[in-house]
Amino acid sequence: MDFEISENLRMMVDTVRRFVKQDLEPISQQVEDEDRIPEDVVQTMRELGLFGLATSEKYGGLEVGTLGECLVYEELSKVNACFRTRIGTNNGIGSQGVAIDGTEEQREKYLPLMASGEWIGCFALTEPEAGSDASNVQTTAELDGDTWVLNGRKHFITNGDIADCATVFALTDREKKARGGITAFVVEKTDPGYFVGTIERKMGMRGSHTCELIFDDCRIPKDRVIGGDAMIGHGFKTAMKTLDKGRLTMGASALGSAQKLLELSIDYAKQRVQFGKPIAEKQAIQFMLADMATQIYAARHMLYHAAWLRDTKGTSVIKEASMVKLFCTNMANKIADMAVQIHGGMGYMKDFPVERFYRDLRLTRIYEGTDEIQRVVIARNLLAEGK
Amino acid sequence: MNIVVCIKQVPDTESVIKIAGDGKSIDTGDIKWVMNPYDEFGVEEALRIVKDQGGEVTVVGAGPARVVEALRTALAMGADKAVHIQDDDLYGADPIAVAKMLAKAIEPLSPDVVFFGQRAVDDDSGVVSSAVAEYLGMPQLSVITKLEIADGKVKGTRPIEGQTVVLEASLPAVISAQKGLNEPRYASLPGIMKAKKKPLETKTPADLGAERSDFIEIATLNPPPDRAPGKTVEGETAQELAANLAKLLKEEAKVI
Numbered sequence: 001m002d003f004e005i006s007e008n009l010r011m012m013v014d015t016v017r018r019f020v021k022q023d024l025e026p027i028s029q030q031v032e033d034e035d036r037i038p039e040d041v042v043q044t045m046r047e048l049g050l051f052g053l054a055t056s057e058k059y060g061g062l063e064v065g066t067l068g069e070c071l072v073y074e075e076l077s078k079v080n081a082c083f084r085t086r087i088g089t090n091n092g093i094g095s096q097g098v099a100i101d102g103t104e105e106q107r108e109k110y111l112p113l114m115a116s117g118e119w120i121g122c123f124a125l126t127e128p129e130a131g132s133d134a135s136n137v138q139t140t141a142e143l144d145g146d147t148w149v150l151n152g153r154k155h156f157i158t159n160g161d162i163a164d165c166a167t168v169f170a171l172t173d174r175e176k177k178a179r180g181g182i183t184a185f186v187v188e189k190t191d192p193g194y195f196v197g198t199i200e201r202k203m204g205m206r207g208s209h210t211c212e213l214i215f216d217d218c219r220i221p222k223d224r225v226i227g228g229d230a231m232i233g234h235g236f237k238t239a240m241k242t243l244d245k246g247r248l249t250m251g252a253s254a255l256g257s258a259q260k261l262l263e264l265s266i267d268y269a270k271q272r273v274q275f276g277k278p279i280a281e282k283q284a285i286q287f288m289l290a291d292m293a294t295q296i297y298a299a300r301h302m303l304y305h306a307a308w309l310r311d312t313k314g315t316s317v318i319k320e321a322s323m324v325k326l327f328c329t330n331m332a333n334k335i336a337d338m339a340v341q342i343h344g345g346m347g348y349m350k351d352f353p354v355e356r357f358y359r360d361l362r363l364t365r366i367y368e369g370t371d372e373i374q375r376v377v378i379a380r381n382l383l384a385e386g387k
Numbered sequence: 388m389n390i391v392v393c394i395k396q397v398p399d400t401e402s403v404i405k406i407a408g409d410g411k412s413i414d415t416g417d418i419k420w421v422m423n424p425y426d427e428f429g430v431e432e433a434l435r436i437v438k439d440q441g442g443e444v445t446v447v448g449a450g451p452a453r454v455v456e457a458l459r460t461a462l463a464m465g466a467d468k469a470v471h472i473q474d475d476d477l478y479g480a481d482p483i484a485v486a487k488m489l490a491k492a493i494e495p496l497s498p499d500v501v502f503f504g505q506r507a508v509d510d511d512s513g514v515v516s517s518a519v520a521e522y523l524g525m526p527q528l529s530v531i532t533k534l535e536i537a538d539g540k541v542k543g544t545r546p547i548e549g550q551t552v553v554l555e556a557s558l559p560a561v562i563s564a565q566k567g568l569n570e571p572r573y574a575s576l577p578g579i580m581k582a583k584k585k586p587l588e589t590k591t592p593a594d595l596g597a598e599r600s601d602f603i604e605i606a607t608l609n610p611p612p613d614r615a616p617g618k619t620v621e622g623e624t625a626q627e628l629a630a631n632l633a634k635l636l637k638e639e640a641k642v643i
Contacts, residue, residue: 007456011463011579014421019573049576062576072576 003304009068016075019048028080031207032356037086045087045117050076052115054091054245055099059111066245067307070252077256081360082207084253089159090114092249093368094121096242097167097184101227101234110165110186119164124154124187124213125239132373135178135236139215141170141185146222148185150215153197158367160211161196164189167226167242168215169235176233184226184235193218204359246368247321248310251303251328254364255296257357258332261339262292264354268343279342288338295331303328319381326374329364336361388442388536390433391498392466393489393519394426396450396457397509411605412479422457425504427464427571428564433502434465435569436536442499443467447492449485451475455587462582463574469587470496472595479510481601486518491595494523498559500541505530505563516563526556532567 005013023041031037045051053069055061064072069091076084089095095114098106113119130136139152150170160166165188173181187194197212225232266289269280279285306320336358340347347354365371398404398418405414422430433444446461448454449472458469472488493501501523506513520527528534531554533544542555543562574582592599620635622628636643 007459008579008583011456011460011574011582012576014460015573015576015579044573047575048573053576057580062580064576 005067005071009064009071012064012068013071013075015048016050016072019044020075020079024076024079024083028353031080031082035206035209037082037207042086042117045083050087051090051117053087055095055111055115059099059107059115061111061115065307065311066248067304067311069249070303070307073249073252074256074259077253078260080207080356081205081253081257084256085158085205085208087117088249089122089163090117090120092246093123093242094159094163094165094167096245097123097226097238098186100241101184101231101238102186103223103226103228105223106186106226113164120159120162122157122159122163122166122213123242124157124160124166124168126156127152127154132370134239135182137169137171137182139168139170140174141172141183143172143222144219147219148222148224150185150187150193150218150220152215154213154215155197156200156210156367157213158208158210160213161199161209166213168213169239170215172232172235178236180233182235182239183232184238185220186224186226187215187218187220191218191220203362204356205363243368244318244321245310247325247374248303248307248317250364250368251299251306251321251324254328254332254361255299255303257361258292258296258299258328258335261332261335261354261357262289262296264352265289265292265339265342268346272344285342288342292335292338295335299324299328299331319378322369322374322377322381325369326371326378329361330371332361333365388436388440388500389496389498390437390442390444390500390502391493391496392426392429392433392444392446392461392502393493393515394430394446394448394457394461395423395504395507395509395515396420396448396454397423397507400424400508406608406610410607413608415478420453420456422460423504423507423509425506425508425564425566426502427504428566428568429502429504429562430461430464430466431569431571432534432562432564433500434572436500440536445470445496445498447489447496448472449474449488449492450477458587459579459582460574462585462587463578464572465578466585468585471587471589472592473589474592474599479605480599481603482510482512482514483518483603484599484601486515486522487600488592488595488597489515490519490522491597492590493519500536500559501525501561503561503563505565513563516561520561523559523561525559525561527561527563528554528556529563530565531562532565534562534568 049062052061053064057063073084098110114121125134127137129138141148141150165186168185168187169182171181172183193216195214197214199209199211269285270278272279303324306317306324309315310317339354340358343354346352399421402418407414437444444466445468446458446466447470448458455471458471462469470492472492503516517527528543530545531543532546535542539558541560544551544553620628620632622631
């Protein structure tokens with residue numbers, strides 16, 4: 001067993017850590033208040049290469065591997081979840097459909113644009129009637145000569161308002177549905193009939209928007225089916241493959257936030273004096289800190305192990321990825337709760353970042369597959385292994 | 388323009404420094420090592436000059452194997468190649484001895500400009516750049532916050548007590564960089580990937596024909612004194628508290 005992180009990855013982590021400290025920490029509250037990331041910061045993110053972590057070098061990316069991507073997400077998530085979300089769709093769900101199943105022409109066209117951050121990609125699967133039951137999409141696509149015509153409404157689409165292109169899942173066969181009736185398309189924002197709808201009002205995750213995407217007789221060329229005509233009807237598989245990898249990076253984000261909450265809690269416990277002593281001297285506080293650190297240690301090692309399995313063994317980590325997402329996001333939510341408790345009244349105030357982490361982390365147990373869906377995936381794999 | 392930037396690897400300023408058992412050196416066990424922050428100004432300035440005027444940037448560093456990491460950071464920022472003078476025993480050596488070795492490594496590179504940080508944040512000696520200038524027979528412009536290079540001449544500005552002095556010399560010259568010269572760029576992720584493929588040459592002092600000669604040595608290192616405990620101001624009423632606070636500030640803290 002070798003737990004050494006390569007020199008390259010350590011250097012990358014150093015750069016991101018420094019960027020977080022110098023450029024992101026000072027504006028984190030401003031981003032929260034204004035609900036937007038300043039453009040000059042996004043430009044630095046492009047220059048640093050953060051939009052192309054996962055994309056292969058052939059298409060202008062860095063190909064840092066799963067562990068590399070997780071380490072970067074971990075660092076970025078120590079400040080404010082919206083920064084990670086900004087790069088998240090290009091590295092993950094917004095580009096992976098094309099990267100995994102796209103034709104060579106589609107890869108050459110879209111991947112370099114997304115890897116550089118010039119374009120933002122998004123992933124449009126969820127609909128009002130298709131959440132965890134993702135196969136229940138109602139959006140339709142019909143072939144009319146040389147164009148596909150899309151009609152329907154997607155919602156909760158991360159980065160939808162700023163996206164230049166979207167991976168859209170639509171019914172091409174109402175009878176077959178997920179078993180051969182759903183097709184994945186790339187839709188560009190300039191396509192006629194493509195509209196950005198309402199920007200949703202969320203509990204947290206300010207600075208990152210999720211919104212409706214509306215397709216009203218939206219006409220796109222025939223060659224926008226991801227993977228070409230042979231992939232018509234196979235879009236649901238593309239969606240599932242795309243979501244698999246994201247589960248590890250979601251775990252990494254939760255881990256980064258949890259680590260930050262532990263550090264904030266230790267600092268606060270040392271300086272907050274009650275009954276004449278810092279509260280860090282109280283066993284009740286010490287036990288909370290000990291539990292937080294222990295959970296983080298466990299989470300970090302399962303995440304790194306799963307990432308390492310995926311990078312070096314090339315094995316499928318579907319079950320492990322679901323375990324990582326389930327464990328890390330639940331762990332981080334528990335830690336956020338303890339961090340608020342340690343901070344007491346101050347933990348409930350918007351002047352302290354713990355309140356924001358508490359709200360932002362709640363989403364991690366819901367999006368890109370709820371706790372319950374992760375358990376379904378884990379159990380299904382467990383039961384299939386015995387066959 | 389052929390530019391050399393000398394860099395030193397130092398403990399990260401956020402590292403907790405502990406004095407080793409010998410009382411003369413630091414315990415390096417838990418230290419995170421980084422490029423001296425002042426040297427980053429030198430790297431950045433060199434990269435900007437080369438971008439405008441063309442040329443090549445070579446970074447040179449001396450010390451144990453770990454120094455390669457600082458050199459790679461400079462390569463990731465955009466420098467073209469690196470020379471590592473490997474000597475496991477050099478950290479904490481007499482700055483003059485280090486300067487002699489650097490001069491030997493720099494000379495064959497025939498630079499037009501040699502950059503240093505104005506001092507290293509670990510030992511604060513600030514001697515090496517001047518000594519290298521002497522060994523190379525070059526003029527030195529020290530503690531520079533603004534620089535222009537044109538027509539074989541260099542013009543540098545140094546701040547002095549609310550004023551500035553502008554210095555001029557002909558090339559080649561040694562420049563030591565001060566905070567304010569520029570905003571150093573990040574070692575970007577694409578830069579880090581590219582740095583792997585850039586040439587990094589390792590030389591021993593023997594390869595350079597350099598003999599180590601220390602004139603001074605560190606006698607003792609003393610830790611900073613423990614911080615005095617805080618003092619609670621006594622008093623029943625606001626007036627009493629304020630009077631006692633004023634008294635403490637005047638008589639004990641001596642700040643008013």
